[in-house]
Amino acid sequence: MKELEKNVQKLEPILGKLFLFRTLDEKLKKDLIENSVMVIAERDETIIREGDVENTIYILVDGEVEVVTWKDGREVFLSVLKPHAIIGEISAVAQKPRTATVRAVTPCSLIRIKSDIVSKILKESPEAKKILEIIKEGRERDTEEKQKQ
Structure with missing residues (x-):
């Protein structure tokens, strides 16, 4: 992925x-903005690879991504995500390897939030942590259901 010049105003x-x-207090908002960067993913580019150990979170700004996983040697389609979707929250909240692969369906703009600021938010903002846990639990249920099909 191509990293764009940092532009806090954007x-x-x-x-x-x-x-x-x-849900964040002003200090956490400032830290988040200062520790985030806009990136561009080309069509078919992998943004997150299943099994990788990394806690970076992405916010999809423009474009669409598909989420897939593997079961019994075959690719299982999970979903298409659209702008404003949070990507990578399962690994960040659960502190475990990536549970799915995320690929750009179209050229995409994303905000990459570094793992250290994600950890800080999870520690210092119970409200933000709860939101991410709810998203994580819903996506884990969806994944389990789709893998059964």
């Missing part, structure tokens, strides 16, 4: 639309 209004961002 990141703040995008992040401000997210309910998760609105």
Whole structure:
């Protein structure tokens, strides 16, 4: 993925639309903005690879991504995510390897939030942690159901 020049003025209004961002105190918001970067993914580029050990979270700004996993040697389609989706929350919250692969269906703009700030948010904002846990639990249920099909 190509990293774009840091532009705090661009990141703040995008992040401000997210309910998760609105739960943070001003210091955490500032830390989040300062430790985030806009990246571009080309069509078919892998953003997250299943099994990788990394806790970075992405916010999809523009474009669409598909989420897939593998079962019995075959690829299982899980979902398509659209702008404002949070990507990578399962690994960040559960502190475990990536549970799915995420690929760009179209050219995408994303905000990459570094793992150290994700850890800080999870520690210092119970409200944000709860939101991410709810998203994580829903996606884990969806994954289990789709793998049974």
